[in-house]
Amino acid sequence: GQQVMQIPQYQHVQEGEDFTTYCNSSTTLSNIQWYKQRPGGHPVFLIQLVKSGEVKKQKRLTFQFGEAKKNSSLHITATQTTDVGTYFCAEGGSQGNLIFGKGTKLSVKP
């Protein structure tokens, strides 16, 4: 079945350092969504990418969709303690269902 592979599984950074998580698929992705889940919380939608090569920014967060639509990345510039959480990529299915990667857990040391 469809699989979305996400790396790394964990990332520990010093506050102020940058952070990147990657999402890869062996098949072409129709679209990719990114979610953030704070510890003890629920996933919260960040963004959706649809077009090949698409780049979107939200303040310190930059999202990219690969030219071949087989990979995506989320980059955070100058991490803050408020960025702590698990970041998930997910492919949208034909029924609106989501196929999630296993997530990257980010910890930030102040």
Place this chain on the structure above:
Amino acid sequence: NAGVTQTPKFQVLKTGQSMTLQCAQDMNHNSMYWYRQDPGMGLRLIYYSASEGTTDKGEVPNGYNVSRLNKREFSLRLESAAPSQTSVYFCACTVGTVSYEQYFGPGTRLTVT
């Protein structure tokens, strides 16, 4: 607006017991979903309902049943709980069947002993 609500927040069951997890949304969304989240596994789809009156199996449906009671409510039932069903369960909704952002409830933490 409450968004997506789930009850209960926590539950402990003994093996073989049954229970129903409740989910309701006040967003007037058509599609609703049940996911389970296990450590290191991400979220996996159990069942979904693309519209009122329809339900379909997701990736891990075994041991579960669902009911789309009306447009607002989508319940998940465990008929005979097993320790392997210990997990955090999230309900979500989205406006339609084309890929849109999903809105998640706060989750139900279920432990089966």
